[in-house]
Amino acid sequence: MIATVADIVKKAIENCKKAGDIKTEELPDIVIEKPKRDEFGDFATNAAMLLASKEEKPPRQIAELIAREIRRPSSHVKKVDVAGPGFINIFMEDGYWFGFLKDVHGLKQRYGTADIGAGAKIQIEFVSANPTGPLHIGHGRGAAVGDSLANILKATGFDVTKEYYVNDAGRQVRILGESVRRRYDEEFGGKKAPFPEDFYKGDYVKEVARDYWKKYSNTPQAVSTITFQEFACKAMLERIKKDLKDFGVEFDNWFSEKKELRDNGLVMTAINELEKKGFIFSEDDAQWFRTMQFGDDKNRVLSKADGELTYFASDVAYHREKMKRGFSTIVNVWGADHHGYEARVRASLKAFGYDDNVLKIIFIQLVTLLRNSVPVPMGKREGEFVTLRQVIDEVGKDACRFFFLMRKSDTHLEFDLELAKKQAPENPVFYVQYAYARICSIIKHAKEKGISLPKTEHINIKLLSLKEELDIIKKLALFPDIVKGSAIAMEPHRITFYLQELAALFHPYYNKNRVVTEDIQITNARLYLCEAVKIVMENGLKLLGISTPEEM
RNA sequence: GCGCCUGUAGCUCAGUGGAUAGAGCAUCAGCCUCCGGAGCUGAGGGUCAGAGGUUCAAAUCCUCUCAGGCGCGCCA
Structure with missing residues (x-):
């Protein structure tokens, strides 16, 4: 959506150049955004302000020139204003938005998918908890983020491999x-x-x-x-x-440190290769890797004085192995307490001659469980730490995943167990799922009255003229951009926020307006809109790995 | 001491350099003959931790200070 508007703006600037009104050759990185306030239009661009200094003209004057060109082709553009310090505000015709509504129905499950990945192989390694105890709540957050991110990347055209690294040696x-x-x-x-x-x-x-x-x-x-x-x-x-599995997470590959690195000698192979490159030295009977040459603040031991290999030695071999498998991007989802490891792992990639930009590390901050607003004690002392299993059993898989995905990964998360269980609107999981269930209920109600879901060609789309309806449609139109942005930034929480916002538009609309009425034309149009909301909610919730109950 | 992360409304948090900084919860005031009230409407609430700087424009970028978390092992 944003991309098409960007094209319109760029074309207008090109036309200005041809007319000799703009002389700057290099176009600056103009930003197209959705303004916060309705009066600033559906889209706004700062292009004129960025050009102002080079053109040596007031921004508003340049904005007027560009605005005139944008108005000319009138491709869905209703109105163009110049405002404030030199913003160009673009208002779209309703027909432009209705196009997206048709897209939702036309594409159904595929609405919101994209091909920005172009089939690139990407590996995402997450959880990777030592098999020395049950998964705790922190692993759960990593699992939710990793799994959801994998879904999002798949939906945007990446060839995703989900992997769990098993520390079964040592x-x-x-x-x-x-x-x-x-x-x-x-x-x-x-x-x-x-x-x-x-x-x-x-x-x-x-x-x-x-x-x-x-x-x-x-x-x-x-x-x-x-x-x-x-x-x-x-x-x-x-x-x-x-x-x-009960949390809805399944891996493509369980990579055994013991079988696939130790037993077949790959750790030694990796160390030997580093040795040949001259990055190994001995000191105090231990074997060291000169990671400092690659930006680490200390050199690191690979083989201890007692002859045993360090955890890091396996990690060096593991990341070398990841690269050999031909991934164009590797993602590691780590607990935030592991951030001290980043520099040495990057160093190992660089030492083998790889560009460490292929590695993206997502840090997962701590989760504080609350019960009645009081933190649940979480020391790793015996019996005190809360397992993922306990939380799933208590609040359910859906609420658990939703709460884990409500915050940006690298910020602390407060998880209120009582809230997550509550069947009330202050519980965001409930609020979102309820919107979905409610639509299902409306459709069912319509069906009982003999009204089935209308086809696109039978819709008089102009009947969706209420402001609330247009707002919902605009929100639906935004979904593909949200998914793309979420994939590029690797931030699943954006989907969670989006779904809450969509639900928050739907509930009041429903409350104020009847969908199923005596007027069959309006009924059809509104059912059509409801169905679109349903599709987008389903697509969004699916990306988060959360179910879509038709009844609650 | 050094490094990384964080600091935004009472609370929990959004906010890819843009216009008057947003949401949910909580609080207060309202709304149920009606497709699910398991919902909705409205109000109040801010020195974006602080100080400098860059910029036409800073919550956002840079520097410093303060506060909190985490990490700094021949542990994993």
Whole structure:
């Protein structure tokens, strides 16, 4: 939408040049925007003000010249004003907006999709929680953002791969295995083994120990065929997968650190390559990577004095591997507490000769859960942290996802559990879904009266002449730009805001005006509008991974 | 101490250099013979943390200060 208006403005400026009214060769980056106030038109541009200094003429004078050219072709343009310091305000004819309404009906599920990605391969890695415990609320936010972003990127023409990186090698999973073994010995072996401070103490450890017992207690010789570590890791991953599935998140690829990096020697391959390039040195019996050469503020250890590889060593190999798989963009969704890692990961990409601009990192800030306006204690101490599972069970998948997507990722989020459950308009999830359900109800009501959804050619679109109706149509017209902007900025929350605004236009319209009336022409036109709102809400909610209940 | 993020209405937050800074909630005042009142209408509420600077134009960009969060390991 904005793009077509930009064309109109650019063409007008070209015409001014031909007429000799404007001499500047290089066009500045003009901005077309939707003004906040109705009296400033449907669109406004600052073109004249940007040209003013080069042209050495007052901005308003230039604006008048351009405005005259915009008026000339009259392609859907109703009126052009020059206002304020030199803005050109453009008012569109109603017919222009009705075109979008027809688009919605014509394109249906595809309304709002685009092809800005042009099939480019993009990988988005998210959640990637260690399989040493259940997913907590922070992982949930990352899951919602990552999954929704994947939907948005797919809708805008990218070839998206969703990936979960499984840290199934290293110290943490070893400790998990040991933790499970001690609980097992304690409960079934009658042995009281010491349980160190840094072991995993959650109840899930005991549950996994019991699962192990159920499976292998009758075949003692089999106990040796699978280690506690392997079993525990697998069991935890199953739980994580189940939680994610119930949250509506499914991955294309589960990338195992152990199998796909360690066991086949890719970590060593990566280190050797860095060594050949001269980026490795030894000090204090450890092997270091000169990340400082690439903008990091410290050099980093890859191989420790005890011979064990660091987590970072795997990460270096992993990101090298991502690049080898041919993605034009790789997105990492990380907890904000990992921001200190950014510089070293970028350094590793650069060291291998890649442009680190292919890497986009999205940081997910903390979530504070509130119950009756009081924060729920969230320390990672045993039993205190709230799992994603608990929240899904309490407020439901839809409310949970919606709340996670209500804020920009890198700002703190307050999640009010009571509000999320409430079946009342102050709950934004409810408010949005209710608008959808309400439309379904209207359509059903119409059907019961023998009125089915009208076809485009049977609509007298001029009957949608109320200001509220035009406002809704303009909002619908905006949707494709919102989706595009959300994809480019990688900000799913823009969709959430948009849907709230759309619902906020629909509810009052409904309240004031009857859709199904004795006048069949008006009824048809309004049903047509309602159906369009329904389609856009469905498309938007689908991008967020939130369901569209026809009844509530 | 250094680095990153944040600071906008009572609260939670939007706001790709543009005009008189917005929304929801909360508060207050109203509205139910009617397609779902599970809703709607209206009002009040702001030194955009502060100070400089760049610009025709700054909540937005730059510098400094203050406040909060996070990170600064041969942990993950």
